[in-house]
Amino acid sequence: MNRFDYARPASVAEAVQAGAGEQVRFLAGGTNLIDLMKENVDRPTTVIDINRLPLNAIEELDGGGLRLGALVPNAETAWDARVEQRYPLLSSAILAGASPQLRNAATNGGNLNQRTRCYYFYDVATPCNKREPGSGCGAIGGVNRIHAILGASDQCIATHPSDMCVALAVLDATVQVTGPEGDRAIPIADYHRLPGDEPWRDNTLKPGELVTGIDLPAEDFTQTYTYLKLRDRLSYAFALVSIAVAMRVEDGTIAEARVALGGVAHKPWRSTEAEKLLKGQHPSPQAFGTFADALLAGAVGQGENDFKIPLARKGIVRALKQAAEATPQSQTDKRVA
Amino acid sequence: MPTAVNTATYAAVPIGTVPTTLTINGETRTRAIEPWTTLLDLLREGEDLIGTKKGCDHGQCGACTVLIDERRINSCLKLAVTLDGADITTIEGLGQPGDLHPLQSAFCNHDAFQCGYCTPGQICSAQGLINEGKAKTRDEVRELMSGNLCRCGAYSNIVDAVLDVIGEQA
Ligand SMILES: Cc1cc2nc3c(=O)[nH]c(=O)nc-3n(C[C@H](O)[C@H](O)[C@H](O)COP(=O)(O)OP(=O)(O)OC[C@H]3O[C@@H](n4cnc5c(N)ncnc54)[C@H](O)[C@@H]3O)c2cc1C
Ligand code: SF4
Ligand code: FES
Ligand code: FES
Numbered sequence: 001m002n003r004f005d006y007a008r009p010a011s012v013a014e015a016v017q018a019g020a021g022e023q024v025r026f027l028a029g030g031t032n033l034i035d036l037m038k039e040n041v042d043r044p045t046t047v048i049d050i051n052r053l054p055l056n057a058i059e060e061l062d063g064g065g066l067r068l069g070a071l072v073p074n075a076e077t078a079w080d081a082r083v084e085q086r087y088p089l090l091s092s093a094i095l096a097g098a099s100p101q102l103r104n105a106a107t108n109g110g111n112l113n114q115r116t117r118c119y120y121f122y123d124v125a126t127p128c129n130k131r132e133p134g135s136g137c138g139a140i141g142g143v144n145r146i147h148a149i150l151g152a153s154d155q156c157i158a159t160h161p162s163d164m165c166v167a168l169a170v171l172d173a174t175v176q177v178t179g180p181e182g183d184r185a186i187p188i189a190d191y192h193r194l195p196g197d198e199p200w201r202d203n204t205l206k207p208g209e210l211v212t213g214i215d216l217p218a219e220d221f222t223q224t225y226t227y228l229k230l231r232d233r234l235s236y237a238f239a240l241v242s243i244a245v246a247m248r249v250e251d252g253t254i255a256e257a258r259v260a261l262g263g264v265a266h267k268p269w270r271s272t273e274a275e276k277l278l279k280g281q282h283p284s285p286q287a288f289g290t291f292a293d294a295l296l297a298g299a300v301g302q303g304e305n306d307f308k309i310p311l312a313r314k315g316i317v318r319a320l321k322q323a324a325e326a327t328p329q330s331q332t333d334k335r336v337a
Numbered sequence: 338m339p340t341a342v343n344t345a346t347y348a349a350v351p352i353g354t355v356p357t358t359l360t361i362n363g364e365t366r367t368r369a370i371e372p373w374t375t376l377l378d379l380l381r382e383g384e385d386l387i388g389t390k391k392g393c394d395h396g397q398c399g400a401c402t403v404l405i406d407e408r409r410i411n412s413c414l415k416l417a418v419t420l421d422g423a424d425i426t427t428i429e430g431l432g433q434p435g436d437l438h439p440l441q442s443a444f445c446n447h448d449a450f451q452c453g454y455c456t457p458g459q460i461c462s463a464q465g466l467i468n469e470g471k472a473k474t475r476d477e478v479r480e481l482m483s484g485n486l487c488r489c490g491a492y493s494n495i496v497d498a499v500l501d502v503i504g505e506q507a
Contacts (some may be wrong), residue, residue, distance in 0.1 A: 005356055006372035006418060019489045027419065034375070034414045035395050049419050071431065075408075079471070099484025100469070101402055101462065235483035332480045 001037045006150060008049040012212065016179055018048050026050045026210060028071060028110035031102050032222040036115065039130055040124050047256045055109070055212050058082065064218030067176070070109030074164065075100065077108055087216055091248055092227040095331045098122035099236045109211040112175065112191070115202060116158035116266075117238055119143060129155045129199045132262070138197075142276045145304040146240065149297070149312070156199030157302055160192055160267050161238050167227060169260035171246045171270035172218050179209030192267030202266075220248035226322040226329050229262075230315055235332040239263035242310045243319035254278050254287075257320070259295060264312060271295050283324035285317060292316040356417040361386070362430030370417050377401045380427060388428035388457045392486070395499040399485035402458040402465070403427050409465025411484075422457065428457035431464060440464060443498035451489035459485045463499045475500060 019026060025044040025210040028051065029032055036042040056071040058080050060207045066086070068077055077083055078094035091303045091336040098106060106223040120138030127136035139147050139157050147157040165188070173188040195219040207209070224247040244264035257278040273296035275283045281287040292313045318336065322329055327337060354369035361384060370379065377394070379402070380386045392400030393411045401412040404426040410499045433436030440460045443449070450456045466472050472481045478499050479492075487495065 001373045001374060003371075008421075009418075027416070030416060030419070031396055031411070037373075038394065047416075051419055075469075079469075099399065100465065100481050101399060101409045101411045101484045102414075104408045104465075105414065116347075125372055143414045190426065235480055236486075241451075332474075332476045334480075 001035075002040070002043045005046045006049065007046065007221050010052055010326070012053055012057075012178060012210065015048060015050055015053055015210055017210065018046070019035065019210060020180060020210075020268060021046065024208075026109075026191075028107040028304050029073065029105040030110075031098075031106045032114040034121075036288060039122055050210070050239075051107075054328075055120060061136070061215060066216045068108050068214045068216065071107050071212050072103055074106045074118070075097070075109065075112055078103070087171060087211050087219070088222055088309070089225040089227055090164070090167045090171060090216070091228075092225075092243060092328060092331055093163045095244075096239075097163035098231040106208060108164070108214055112168075112203070112214070113203065114160075114162055114213060114274055117131050117161045118158040119145065119146075121158065130158060130195075133200050135285075136251070140302065143304060144302040146238070146263075147267050147302050148297055149299045149301055149305060149308045150261075150269050151267070152192040152300075152302075153195045153197065155197055156197065156266070158199070158266060159263055160265070161263075163229065163239060163242060163262060164261035165192065165225070166242055166244045166260045166268045168214065168216075169270050170246045170258045171216055172182065173214050173256075174197065174212040175211055176215060177209050178212050179206060181206070183212075184209075185215070188268075189270065195266050196207060206335040211225060219246070219324055223246070223326040224235035224249055224323050225233075226327075228315055228319040228322065228329045228336065230311060241308055241315050243312075244268075245319045245323040247320075247323045249283070249324060252282060254281050254324070257291075257323075260322070261289070261295070261312060264299075264308060269295070278320075283320070285321075288317040288320040289319065291320070355421075357418050357421045359375075359417070359422075361422050362388060362426060363379040372416060372418045372503055374417050376403070376405075376417045376420060376425070379417040380412065380425075386427050386429055389461075390454055390457055390462050392455070392458075397460075397486075398455070399462060400455050402460040402461045402485065404461055404465055404468075407468045408468055409468075409484075426461070426464075427465065428461055429459065438464075439502050440498065443501045444495070445493045447498040447501065448491070449494040450487075453466045455485060455487045455491075457490075458494040459487070463495075463502070466499065467503065472499075478503070 023045040055069040126138040229242040358367040390400040394397035
């Protein structure tokens with residue numbers, strides 16, 4: 001790890017002031033940043049420890065939603081009684097990720113801003129447009145089992161690794177941000193971005209901006225939901241494909257269905273257009289399959305990850321069935337029912 | 338103290354040590370710590386508490402698990418200076434020969450280790466699991482102990498040992 005200057009501001013205003021500058025990084029739980037610094041992938045000259053900022057509470061919002069402070073640990077969020085009762089999909093997705101120790105250290109703001117697990121991004125001896133713009137992409141034509149099948153560009157085929165963010169996409173969360181130019185609220189769908197020809201930009205946060213919280217609108221997806229995570233081992237592994245579903249079933253037909261995919265793109269993958277296909281349908285393998293084809297339209301494999309396309313299709317159909325039947329995937333008993 | 342690598346490669350920045358007060362296994366001390374020192378390196382190299390193990394140094398194995406304010410975390414991914422004021426418990430603080438912690442006894446009774454390298458992390462993790470109070474069944478213990486890898490494959494006996502202690506406490 002390189003040497004750096006260390007600052008520990010006590011207020012958000014001080015943190016924003018200290019946050020200006022190219023090689024400055026905010027440090028939250030450290031589970032991603034410290035790892036990347038050990039690998040020399042990130043080499044900040046200044047590290048700003050934001051752990052003392054007053055962003056560590058979960059608060060009620062007017063209108064029945066919740067605000068999750070940026071510094072609330074992932075574990076505390078998943079096990080918060082209000083989150084468990086009102087947003088069980090979010091609890092489930094968080095508990096599907098990482099390990100108990102990591103979830104204790106990892107924060108909500110850090111989870112949102114975690115970087116890709118692309119092997120080449122992590123290996124400074126190889127080309128990577130995300131790490132070193134213009135150097136090329138080692139994964140295209142290389143080892144790309146974990147890479148994107150949707151929304152990739154000819155410059156980067158990385159995926160966003162978060163489980164939590166896939167649930168947030170379905171829950172229509174809003175990211176609260178503050179920075180040198182003041183406060184902003186960014187809908188989750190606009191927070192992460194596709195790589196395009198600027199793969200070094202994971203999201204739409206501007207330099208120096210700090211995430212302060214994540215707002216969850218009032219929703220009622222407490223029975224007919226699921227988070228289905230498919231991976232190489234049953235725990236402590238990133239998703240190859242994951243599927244978050246939130247549904248409302250009225251009189252045997254689907255009144256609303258929202259579906260987001262993890263592990264397949266540079267951001268949680270959701271299509272409100274495709275979701276319209278489910279509205280008014282009776283839950284059935286045919287309806288689910290038609291929807292899966294629409295959500296996966298344009299999917300392309302890179303070689304080693306070709307399997308993700310049929311895996312995602314089957315996973316979507318299975319997850320929709322789990323949600324429609326109000327039998328969400330258990331994150332303890334990992335058998336897929 | 339561990340030193341940083343590649344000091345010549347990077348631009349010099351105003352660097353200093355940060356006075357940091359930590360309570361480790363009940364003993365409070367203030368040290369001047371270089372900010373890039375992880376808690377794991379501080380424990381092993383600065384405090385000579387070598388019970389806590391370095392397996393991967395990247396959050397992928399759990400061998401470095403310790404308790405910070407009763408919560409289990411991976412000490413390899415925590416900078417020590419960020420913990421000013423914290424209360425840290427390592428395997429040495431849980432129990433000692435002749436005065437074993439119930440988890441340490443249970444690991445012996447159930448043959449829950451072979452080489453023993455993962456064991457301090459397993460036991461600290463199990464204590465964290467007990468503090469959390471979320472695991473009651475075998476499936477739950479398996480899932481909530483999944484942050485600790487054991488290359489010797491002592492898993493089933495580890496789960497037995499943890500269940501034994503949970504049962505005792507219930
Ligand atoms: C072995 C391993 C396995 C894992 N498995 C999974 C998994 O299965 N699923 C999953 O979802 N995740 C997984 N993770 C990733 C983990 O969830 C993230 O590392 C964690 O959420 C990051 O949070 P943090 O608080 O530790 O962030 P940090 O490491 O402190 O920060 C990460 C990044 O976010 C920035 N940042 C942090 N907070 C803010 C803020 N408030 N505003 C602006 N920028 C900010 C930092 O500057 C940094 O760039 C795994 C990690 C490891 C090491
Ligand atoms: S996929 Fe993206 S992150 Fe991976 S090597 Fe290519 S440019 Fe880098
Ligand atoms: S040494 Fe910390 S998790 Fe492996
Ligand atoms: S006992 Fe050898 S690694 Fe677990």
